[in-house]
Amino acid sequence: MNTTAKPPAIRLAGISKRFGQVQANQDISLDVEAGAIHGIVGENGAGKSTLMSILYGFYQADAGYIEVDGERVRIRNSQEAIACGIGMVHQHFMLVDTFTVLENVVLGAEGSALLGPGLRAARSALSALAEEYGLEVDPDALVADLTVGAQQRVEILKALYRGAEILVLDEPTGVLTPQEADQLFRVLRSLADQGVTVLLITHKLREILAITSAVSVMRQGQMVATLATAETSREELAELMVGRKVLLRVEKGTADAGDTVLDVQDLQIAGLGARDGVNGVSFSVRAGEIVGVAGVAGNGQSELLEALSGIRPIVGGTIQIKGRAVTPSAPSDPHEMRAKSVAHVPEDRLRVGLVAPFAAAESSILGYQDSPEFGDHVLLAYRRIEAFCDDCMETFDVRPHDAALRTAGFSGGNQQKLLLAREFSRAPELLLVGQPTRGVDIGAIELIHKRLVAMRDAGVAVLLVSVELDEIMSLADRILVMFEGRIVGEMQAADADERTLGLMMANAHGTGEAAA
Amino acid sequence: MSGDAGGNAPRWVGLALLPAVNVTLAFLVAGAIVAFIGEDPVEALRILTWGALGSAEAIGYTLYYATSLIFTGLAVAIAFHAGLFNIGGEGQAYIGGLGVGVVVLSLDQALPGWVLIPLAALGGAAMGALWGFVPGYLQARRGSHIVITTIMFNFIASALMVYMMVNVLIMPGQMTPHSREFEAAAWLPFMHDMLGAVGFEVESSPLNGAFFLALICCVGMWLLMWRTRLGYAIRVVGHNQRAALYAGIDPARVIMLAMAISGALAGLVAVNTALGVTHRLLLDFTEGFGFTGIAVALMGRNHPVGIVLAALLFGVLYQGGAELAFDMPKITRDMIVVIIGLVILFSGALDRMLQPTLERLFTRRAPVASEDAG
Numbered sequence: 085m086n087t088t089a090k091p092p093a094i095r096l097a098g099i100s101k102r103f104g105q106v107q108a109n110q111d112i113s114l115d116v117e118a119g120a121i122h123g124i125v126g127e128n129g130a131g132k133s134t135l136m137s138i139l140y141g142f143y144q145a146d147a148g149y150i151e152v153d154g155e156r157v158r159i160r161n162s163q164e165a166i167a168c169g170i171g172m173v174h175q176h177f178m179l180v181d182t183f184t185v186l187e188n189v190v191l192g193a194e195g196s197a198l199l200g201p202g203l204r205a206a207r208s209a210l211s212a213l214a215e216e217y218g219l220e221v222d223p224d225a226l227v228a229d230l231t232v233g234a235q236q237r238v239e240i241l242k243a244l245y246r247g248a249e250i251l252v253l254d255e256p257t258g259v260l261t262p263q264e265a266d267q268l269f270r271v272l273r274s275l276a277d278q279g280v281t282v283l284l285i286t287h288k289l290r291e292i293l294a295i296t297s298a299v300s301v302m303r304q305g306q307m308v309a310t311l312a313t314a315e316t317s318r319e320e321l322a323e324l325m326v327g328r329k330v331l332l333r334v335e336k337g338t339a340d341a342g343d344t345v346l347d348v349q350d351l352q353i354a355g356l357g358a359r360d361g362v363n364g365v366s367f368s369v370r371a372g373e374i375v376g377v378a379g380v381a382g383n384g385q386s387e388l389l390e391a392l393s394g395i396r397p398i399v400g401g402t403i404q405i406k407g408r409a410v411t412p413s414a415p416s417d418p419h420e421m422r423a424k425s426v427a428h429v430p431e432d433r434l435r436v437g438l439v440a441p442f443a444a445a446e447s448s449i450l451g452y453q454d455s456p457e458f459g460d461h462v463l464l465a466y467r468r469i470e471a472f473c474d475d476c477m478e479t480f481d482v483r484p485h486d487a488a489l490r491t492a493g494f495s496g497g498n499q500q501k502l503l504l505a506r507e508f509s510r511a512p513e514l515l516l517v518g519q520p521t522r523g524v525d526i527g528a529i530e531l532i533h534k535r536l537v538a539m540r541d542a543g544v545a546v547l548l549v550s551v552e553l554d555e556i557m558s559l560a561d562r563i564l565v566m567f568e569g570r571i572v573g574e575m576q577a578a579d580a581d582e583r584t585l586g587l588m589m590a591n592a593h594g595t596g597e598a599a600a
Numbered sequence: 601m602s603g604d605a606g607g608n609a610p611r612w613v614g615l616a617l618l619p620a621v622n623v624t625l626a627f628l629v630a631g632a633i634v635a636f637i638g639e640d641p642v643e644a645l646r647i648l649t650w651g652a653l654g655s656a657e658a659i660g661y662t663l664y665y666a667t668s669l670i671f672t673g674l675a676v677a678i679a680f681h682a683g684l685f686n687i688g689g690e691g692q693a694y695i696g697g698l699g700v701g702v703v704v705l706s707l708d709q710a711l712p713g714w715v716l717i718p719l720a721a722l723g724g725a726a727m728g729a730l731w732g733f734v735p736g737y738l739q740a741r742r743g744s745h746i747v748i749t750t751i752m753f754n755f756i757a758s759a760l761m762v763y764m765m766v767n768v769l770i771m772p773g774q775m776t777p778h779s780r781e782f783e784a785a786a787w788l789p790f791m792h793d794m795l796g797a798v799g800f801e802v803e804s805s806p807l808n809g810a811f812f813l814a815l816i817c818c819v820g821m822w823l824l825m826w827r828t829r830l831g832y833a834i835r836v837v838g839h840n841q842r843a844a845l846y847a848g849i850d851p852a853r854v855i856m857l858a859m860a861i862s863g864a865l866a867g868l869v870a871v872n873t874a875l876g877v878t879h880r881l882l883l884d885f886t887e888g889f890g891f892t893g894i895a896v897a898l899m900g901r902n903h904p905v906g907i908v909l910a911a912l913l914f915g916v917l918y919q920g921g922a923e924l925a926f927d928m929p930k931i932t933r934d935m936i937v938v939i940i941g942l943v944i945l946f947s948g949a950l951d952r953m954l955q956p957t958l959e960r961l962f963t964r965r966a967p968v969a970s971e972d973a974g
Contacts, residue, residue: 395845418848428846436846439839446832451847453832462828 091154093118093250093281094139094170099148101134108134110305112148116250116298121272121282123292123313126302127325127525128496132285135302136252139283140172141165152250168250171243175255177235181228185221185238186210189245206245213244217274232380233264240271244280251275252283257291261380262553262586269295289318290554301325326526336537339561342371345406345514345545346392352400353387355569361387363569364401369514374536374546376560376577378553380589384569385549386431389518392547393428394421405514422451424514427507431518431549433496437503440492444482445473447491448506476505481531497528504532508539515539515546521555533559553582567591613962615906618955619899619947623913625954626946630939639930651923652916658923660791660805665889666908666915667807667872668693670814672893673911674821675732675866677902679746681825682858683838688735688750689866690890691757692728696867698764699727700874701779701881705769708783716786721813721871728867729860731757736859740852746859754890765883779881788876808876810868817865818904824861834858866890895944898951910947917943 092115101109109131116122126132137143139150141159150157152168159165165172179188186206195202207223214220219237227235236256243251253272257265272282272295284296292299293313300310301324309324323329346369355361362384369375377385390396392403394416403410406424410416421428428451430436438447449458449469458472459465473487480501482494491499500520507515520536521529536559540546550556556563556577563580565573565588573588631641652662672689679686686692703723707716735749765777791807825831837844837854844851873885892914899913900906921936 393846394848418846422848430846432842435840436842439836439843441839442835450836450843453829453836453847453849459829462830463823464827464829464832466827 090118091151092116093120093153094283095151095154096135096139097149097151099135099138099145099150101131101138101143101145103134107305109138109145112302112305112307114300114307114310116281116283118153118281119276119279120298121276121284121296123284123286123296123299124302125286125289125292125299125321125325127287128523129304129525130302130325131305132302133254134305136172136254136283136285139165139252140170166246166248169248170250170252171240171246171248173236173239173243173251173253173256175258177239179227179235179238182226184224184226185230185241186223188227188238189223189242191242193246209245210241213241216278217244218271219244231264232259233261233267236260236268237271249279250281250283252285254285255287256284257286257288258551259381261590262582263590265291289321292321293318303327322526328527334533334537334558336559337541339373339540341373341561342543344368344370346547347404348392348401349404350401351388351391351398351403353384353391353396353398353569355384355387361399361569362391365566365569365571366401367564367571367574369545369547371513371545372540372543373561374540374548374559376556376563377547377549377566378556378563378585378589379551379566381551383566383589385566386518387569388566389428389431389516389547389549392421392516393426393430394418418451419454422510425510425512426514426516427510427512429503429507429515429517429520431522433499433503434492438491438499440490442491443488444477444491444494444502445470445487448473448476448487448502450506452506452510472509473502476502476509479509480505480535495525496523497525500524500532501528504535508535512539512544515544516549517546518549519551520548521550521552553585557582557585565589610962613958614955615901618951618958619901619906619910621954621958622899622947622951623943626939626942629946630942633938634931634935637930637935639928644924644928644931647927648920648924649916650920651927652920655803656792657803657805658919660803660807661919662912662915663791663811664806664808664872664877664915665918666911667811667814668869668889669892669896669911669914670818670907671868671872672866672889673896673900673907674817674904675728675862675864675890676893676897677900677904677907678821678825678834678858678865679732679862680897680902681831681838682834682855683841684736684739684746684855684859684862686732686735686750686859686862687747687894688732688753688757688863688890689893690886690888691750691754692731692863692866693869693886693890694754694757694761695731696724696728696863697870697874697881697885698761699723699725699867700870701769704782704786704875705779705881708786711785713785713787717788717875720786720875721868724867724870725864726867729864732863732866733856733860736856739859740855762883765881769881777883782875782879786875787879788871790876806877808872810872810876813868813871815908817868818908821865822904830854830857866893892940892944895948898948913943914940 094116096112096114099109099112112135124132134143138145141161141164144160150159157168159168180191186203189210190202190206210223219241221234221237221241227238256268260268276282286292296313298310299313299316301308301321303325348368349366350364351362352364353362379385387396391398395418397415398410398412400412405426408424434440439450452458458469470487477485482498482501520532524532536546548560557580560577563575563577564571565585567589572591634641634644652658672693675689675692676686700720700723703720704716707719731753735746735753738744738749739746769779770777771780788809790804792802792804795802825835833849833854836847836849837851841851869886869889874881878885896907896910896914900910917940921939924931925933925936
């Protein structure tokens with residue numbers, strides 16, 4: 085980086101923000117060099133999103149100030165942020181599905197009561213931007229018809245069209261295949277080359293190392309370090325994020341697979357909403373192995389998990405679990421599956437696996453609320469439920485250890501630990517696990533991964549669905565790749581590499597091998 | 601982390617202070633209106649409270665109204681816990697009256713009171729349950745919105761009752777549509793009679809044995825919601841249907857059951873009015889208790905203790921309001937409706953308006969400790 089007298093594109097000085105008793109940001113200072121790609125990493129709850137929300141005017145800082153290009157600014161809402169040249173690409177896109185790309189880009193910046201002139205101006209601006217930065221999107225396509233990667237490009241175009249010179253991206257690769265992510269990074273590099281400053285918020289250390297020039301680490305509301313990316317390493321960043329040494333690799337021996345526990349033949353499931361479901365997948369899972377299902381979110385994995393756990397009816401094919409053949413004419417239900425020692429850790433813990441406003445003790449029996457150990461025919465035995473919850477919290481180190489606390493009051497990692505403790509407590513023979521570490525802090529990830537491997541070693545058949553390729557590759561013994569409701573690839577974890585899996589996830593692997 | 605500043609405010613702020621502030625605001629606005637039409641608001645407030653609480657008779661009336669409101673408030677609350685907005689308490693109470701009336705009119709010459717009264721109450725509950733179950737079924741199995749169907753069921757109940765009263769249950773040989781008087785076996789004892797029997801002479805009022813039934817229902821509702829497997833299932837469905845499906849709870853079944861229980865509770869209103877006081881079936885005996893029950897449940901935070909307190913408040917407004925309309929000529933019955941409407945507006949519709957402010961106020965004062973949050 086050349087040291088000129090140019091002021092930093094953004095300077096945050098002494099920013100503090102408190103929500104109730106939570107100090108979300110504490111005295112945070114940060115300089116971001118103009119034209120740089122600057123990464124901000126930190127665990128969930130470290131205060132990254134709060135900091136960016138302050139920069140974008142959603143929240144007001146309790147203390148401290150912001151400078152843009154050396155000038156002190158007050159940002160009270162998103163309009164003022166845009167006026168300062170700050171553009172934000174949210175984790176969840178803020179697009180109108182039924183509008184075209186062009187209409188989405190001018191939305192909120194129409195310029196006049198009549199749409200015509202604004203749209204014409206936007207059209208020429210878009211083609212200029214597309215050429216300059218390699219952001220090609222058909223301006224007349226409906227957003228709903230675009231791939232996720234293309235929708236993200238529309239978000240970036242929106243920001244640039246509004247004159248953004250500072251682009252903030254919040255977890256931009258969460259929904260992308262590795263190839264789409266690479267494409268995004270190329271765009272970001274060309275933006276930076278043209279003088280746009282990029283702030284990249286992520287928890288994926290690999291991305292930070294791949295693309296940023298500088299990186300700031302946040303922990304518990306504080307900025308603990310700002311480093312030149314070239315001079316740091318994954319291990320160092322992870323340690324800074326967590327505050328102690330962490331094991332990034334999962335230590336596990338080779339699988340000792342036994343009998344087949346789950347056998348799925350030509351399974352067909354109707355999709356959620358307008359999406360395709362599952363169109364004829366066949367696979368099996370044996371005792372003592374972890375089978376990983378990789379794929380970009382929304383390619384049938386959710387439906388697959390729900391069907392296997394008895395929640396979602398199937399349309400065709402069979403599911404064979406412990407001698408029971410589930411078919412469309414002989415459907416199953418979650419009760420039966422639990423009775424067959426199938427445990428299910430759903431993908432969305434707070435909306436499916438737990439009840440947010442319930443006390444932890446009440447959430448700790450969800451799914452087993454009819455079990456005889458928790459009461460008689462009519463009444464629930466609350467003392468026993470609390471004792472059970474205590475046990476769960478003990479074995480999985482859930483903090484705070486308080487069975488009466490509202491479920492939503494726990495951090496994501498601790499909610500997940502409570503949920504896992506509940507599902508593990510029943511000595512399952514088949515364990516269905518969806519996104520076990522989504523939104524979970526690194527310390528808890530370590531523990532959850534260890535416990536999953538321990539379950540495998542104890543002879544449990546584990547089916548693991550995750551969109552995190554790292555997780556699949558480090559945990560699974562065998563990997564299936566799903567694309568548009570089909571299994572497009574299968575390989576032993578030992579032979580897997582990210583590139584091959586990524587190509588399979590985008591189904592660009594060549595149709596010849598897709599039948600494997 | 602979250603932007604929810606209120607998560608750490610003490611519980612009593614939401615449970616007690618907020619309703620109190622809301623009611624105070626409602627009274628301030630009502631007072632301004634009273635002053636505007638040229639009456640003294642302080643005097644009006646005095647008449648209202650005195651009229652509702654100033655004598656044993658006044659208290660008796662207040663508690664009598666509160667009894668009906670407890671039934672309908674509990675009814676609305678149970679549906680709420682299942683995530684359903686039961687607007688049909690009025691119709692369920694009305695049809696419940698039909699159940700009570702039919703049982704009593706057909707059996708009161710044959711059975712003694714200790715059999716007849718429980719049977720009549722069961723009849724009321726059963727008919728109310730039916731009137732709640734049908735919209736529940738339509739919601740659960742056919743996807744018809746419960747708000748719409750329960751409103752429509754109020755109208756159907758009303759029309760059906762007019763038909764029944766005018767054509768079937770009317771006392772022969774008269775013009776006003778009410779049934780014959782029940783035999784004394786079906787009469788619930790008055791509170792003043794019961795107290796008199798144990799040596800306390802009090803003024804007579806319509807307060808009767810149904811008051812105890814209402815309190816029993818409160819305990820029962822607490823047990824049901826927070827101690828039984830069914831209550832657990834109802835609350836899971838109410839908070840989160842996807843979690844219910846995951847847990848193997850059938851939301852459709854729970855919705856129908858919850859609506860039936862809800863309707864059954866509303867159906868007990870006639871026990872208080874018909875068996876307790878009028879001793880015959882009248883047209884429109886529900887007097888809006890079903891609708892006010894919505895406000896009672898909202899204000900009482902869907903918890904039986906809160907519902908009793910809110911029912912008492914509305915009992916005071918009903919009874920004190922009647923006295924006020926009597927004593928202050930410029931304040932008509934309609935003005936009382938306005939005042940009750942203001943209480944409903946502030947404690948129901950604008951319920952959450954002041955919540956963030958109040959909670960922030962008390963969160964700031966709380967000591968700041970937690971470092972390990974998040």
